[in-house]
Amino acid sequence: MDRRGQPVRGLWLRGNTYYARISVEDPDGGKRERRLALNASSLSEAREALARIRTEPPELNMRKKNVPLFPEFWPAYIEAVRHQKRERTIKTEEVFLRQWEAWLGAIPINRVSTAQIIGFRTERLSRCLTGRTANLAVTVLNNLLYHAKNLELIH
Numbered sequence: 146m147d148r149r150g151q152p153v154r155g156l157w158l159r160g161n162t163y164y165a166r167i168s169v170e171d172p173d174g175g176k177r178e179r180r181l182a183l184n185a186s187s188l189s190e191a192r193e194a195l196a197r198i199r200t201e202p203p204e205l206n207m208r209k210k211n212v213p214l215f216p217e218f219w220p221a222y223i224e225a226v227r228h229q230k231r232e233r234t235i236k237t238e239e240v241f242l243r244q245w246e247a248w249l250g251a252i253p254i255n256r257v258s259t260a261q262i263i264g265f266r267t268e269r270l271s272r273c274l275t276g277r278t279a280n281l282a283v284t285v286l287n288n289l290l291y292h293a294k295n296l297e298l299i300h
Contacts, residue, residue, distance in 0.1 A: 153188070156195055163191035165198050212253040212298055216246050222289045241285040255299040257290065 157164040163183040168176050181198065185191035213221075219242040227235055248265045249257060262283060269279040293299045 153192065153195075155199075156191055158191075161186075163188075163194070165191075165195045167198060212255045214251045215249050215254055215257070216251050218254050218293065218298075219246065219289060222292050225292065226288075237281075238285045238288075241282045242289065244282060245286055254290065254293050257286070262286065 155166050157166060157180065163185045164180045165183055166178060166180050169179050183191050183194040183198075185194050223235060223239060223242070230238075245265070248268075249261060266279045266283055269282065270276065290299065
């Protein structure tokens with residue numbers, strides 16, 4: 146509690162230990178709340194430590210899983226499945242994956258969201274493409290993401 150009796154946002158006292166409650170990015174790209182013990186014996190020291198953590202997050206919070214970017218991963222996917230599919234299918238998938246790359250940009254493959262997929266499909270349908278063509282593009286992306294899941298790059 147501060148001098149007015151109000152709780153300090155993000156700061157907790159349990160026993161004699163102050164804790165900072167901060168939101169950090171987990172290795173899968175999502176947000177998680179973490180509580181970190183602060184090396185502080187008074188409220189003013191705890192506030193300073195909390196401010197430091199917010200401006201310079203500790204290294205343990207910066208750990209990242211090595212997830213490839215979409216433009217880097219899809220050519221590797223094509224090479225991995227080239228021996229399993231017909232050449233015409235590979236060419237079709239390359240066309241769709243280039244379209245996905247233009248739509249998604251250089252994002253990690255674990256950051257592909259349902260909203261982006263629906264937006265892509267809606268945009269294709271608004272350009273008078275058939276539902277089957279739009280659905281094929283989504284199926285190709287699904288195949289790529291399933292391949293990434295099998296490689297344990299995403300969950």
